[in-house]
Amino acid sequence: MTRSPVKRKPRILVVDDDANILSAFRDYLRTKNCIMVGVSDVELAFNMVMKRYFDLLITDIRLNFQSGVTFLLRAKEARPNLPVIVITGYPDIVTKNDLKTYGASHILMKPLELDQLNKAIDHCLGWHDGKTSIA
Numbered sequence: 001m002t003r004s005p006v007k008r009k010p011r012i013l014v015v016d017d018d019a020n021i022l023s024a025f026r027d028y029l030r031t032k033n034c035i036m037v038g039v040s041d042v043e044l045a046f047n048m049v050m051k052r053y054f055d056l057l058i059t060d061i062r063l064n065f066q067s068g069v070t071f072l073l074r075a076k077e078a079r080p081n082l083p084v085i086v087i088t089g090y091p092d093i094v095t096k097n098d099l100k101t102y103g104a105s106h107i108l109m110k111p112l113e114l115d116q117l118n119k120a121i122d123h124c125l126g127w128h129d130g131k132t133s134i135a
Contacts, residue, residue: 076103
């Protein structure tokens, strides 16, 4: 699925229970001229997905004793066209094939490689051509 390029400042929801990760994403996404909303609580994040428009969701798969997989499934059920980048430091929790089935566009391993992150974000925002795939 190729998305139409976002022509305004993209709104990106980042969900991670690590304040340092959220801060790093905020700094990085500012350089890409994006508006970032950072959330560490899964229920608050889900409420935001339900009530606000986002161009992209970036979420950790393991969130403070809560399942990022459950959050991913709920978010995709509520917003099936919302592109999702999953980040994880625990690649053994769920496979790339599982995440593809659950609706993730990309999966990136921590520590994040900036080039891979940049390509995944650009792809999800339609800033280049290509098919949706697990990175």
